[in-house]
Amino acid sequence: MIADEPNPSAVPGRLLTARQRRFIEAYTAGANGTQAAIRAGYSPRSARVTACRMLTNAMVAAEVQAHRRRREAAADEHLLRIVNQYAMIAFSRVCPADYMVLYPGETPTLRPVEEWTEEMRIMCETARVTAGGVKIVMRCRDKALRVLARYSGGFEH
Numbered sequence: 001m002i003a004d005e006p007n008p009s010a011v012p013g014r015l016l017t018a019r020q021r022r023f024i025e026a027y028t029a030g031a032n033g034t035q036a037a038i039r040a041g042y043s044p045r046s047a048r049v050t051a052c053r054m055l056t057n058a059m060v061a062a063e064v065q066a067h068r069r070r071r072e073a074a075a076d077e078h079l080l081r082i083v084n085q086y087a088m089i090a091f092s093r094v095c096p097a098d099y100m101v102l103y104p105g106e107t108p109t110l111r112p113v114e115e116w117t118e119e120m121r122i123m124c125e126t127a128r129v130t131a132g133g134v135k136i137v138m139r140c141r142d143k144a145l146r147v148l149a150r151y152s153g154g155f156e157h
Contacts, residue, residue, distance in 0.1 A: 028067040090144035094123045096136040
């Protein structure tokens, strides 16, 4: 069994033991109180009582809330990046011709990937040179618009 040692990097007056920190991590990651106590290193026989005690400890409860707020903020940031990607797809002005290099009298060729903009990279699902020219498959603007409308409450499905 691991001895409880105070967390020296904690804010003064709010010292948590290593097991309390592990309990908080496990509990906020989705484990129930009993499982979180076991994962933190507490005895399985007394884990249920320990979990109850931990969750009523003011310092632990405050850290659980702070940890949840940080996770929610990170999730919100991730969701915002996803929404921004869909918005870029939905409202992009990139067209298949942007991916091609056209020389008079020659078969179109694919523009080097190094020359693509970020928007072009996001919009292109696949691009390849075929015997007849260049084959570009772009991401679906309609699907992106539907996802954005659903996200903003425009569609009730």
